[in-house]
Amino acid sequence: MADFTEQNRQYFDKMASTYKDNFANVVESLSNLTRDRRLWMSDKWTDTEAGKGQEIKMLEYACGPGHVSIALAPYVTKVIGLDVSDNMISEFNKNAQEANLSDKMTGRKGDLLAESFSEEMNSPEIFDFDLVVISVALHHFENPGLAMKRLGERLKKGGVCFIIDFVPAQHHEFDKEFAEAGKTVKSHGFSREQTWELFEGAGLSEGFEYEVIQEPINFTKDGKTFEKTIFVAKAKLV
Ligand SMILES: C[S@@+](CC[C@H](N)C(=O)[O-])C[C@H]1O[C@@H](n2cnc3c(N)ncnc32)[C@H](O)[C@@H]1O
Numbered sequence: 001m002a003d004f005t006e007q008n009r010q011y012f013d014k015m016a017s018t019y020k021d022n023f024a025n026v027v028e029s030l031s032n033l034t035r036d037r038r039l040w041m042s043d044k045w046t047d048t049e050a051g052k053g054q055e056i057k058m059l060e061y062a063c064g065p066g067h068v069s070i071a072l073a074p075y076v077t078k079v080i081g082l083d084v085s086d087n088m089i090s091e092f093n094k095n096a097q098e099a100n101l102s103d104k105m106t107g108r109k110g111d112l113l114a115e116s117f118s119e120e121m122n123s124p125e126i127f128d129f130d131l132v133v134i135s136v137a138l139h140h141f142e143n144p145g146l147a148m149k150r151l152g153e154r155l156k157k158g159g160v161c162f163i164i165d166f167v168p169a170q171h172h173e174f175d176k177e178f179a180e181a182g183k184t185v186k187s188h189g190f191s192r193e194q195t196w197e198l199f200e201g202a203g204l205s206e207g208f209e210y211e212v213i214q215e216p217i218n219f220t221k222d223g224k225t226f227e228k229t230i231f232v233a234k235a236k237l238v
Contacts, residue, residue, distance in 0.1 A: 062137030
């Protein structure tokens with residue numbers, strides 16, 4: 001595992017069991033946002049004309065405790081959550097079970113940014129997805145361009161990639177409070193142009209959209225609240 005990924009693994013392993021409670025309003029905002037954007041990101045779901053009766057496979061990469069997967073799982077047939085943190089994967093599987101979704105949701109430890117893949121990451125189950133989702137995680141990857149390419153390789157032709165991340169901003173107070181997290185962050189947000197370049201570089205060039213969400217999300221630490229503006233983006237693999 002690359003050093004930067006290992007730093008992320010250690011940091012998120014430590015916070016996995018408290019993440020959902022510590023960032024309860026972030027988790028709720030991301031879940032609601034994802035659910036609300038479902039038909040914006042794709043027309044292929046188990047309850048839509050385009051998807052009814054078909055297998056619809058979703059991958060959530062860097063899935064954390066799984067709230068975004070839980071928001072979409074009722075409308076797909078299978079969800080795989082991958083994360084480098086074992087403890088996040090335990091949380092993902094526990095939360096899936098509590099939501100009565102463990103028949104279709106499985107979390108696995110996996111690193112798709114590694115130089116070479118484990119046998120498990122090369123198995124057919126981890127390919128041919130209809131949808132790949134990356135929520136507030138792209139800024140934690142050492143090489144977001146490589147990450148997008150690796151994730152693009154996991155999509156079916158015509159499959160959709162959906163991203164939630166931060167818009168570029170200076171947040172000195174936020175960075176000070178979350179200083180330890182700073183060691184795990186590589187990019188301080190992505191503009192429309194940067195996001196388009198990442199998508200296009202991965203062959204995801206059809207139907208690209210990037211939308212800034214007007215309502216910021218609130219991170220609370222030690223009684224202080226920090227606002228972060230996020231965007232959603234999507235495009236299809238051609
Ligand atoms: C800020 S959390 C986001 C979790 C969740 N997606 C969400 O929306 O709240 C970032 C996640 O990315 C994972 N992560 C960091 N680097 C990674 C990498 N190279 N590959 C896979 N997962 C990674 C961390 O373990 C952590 O669970």
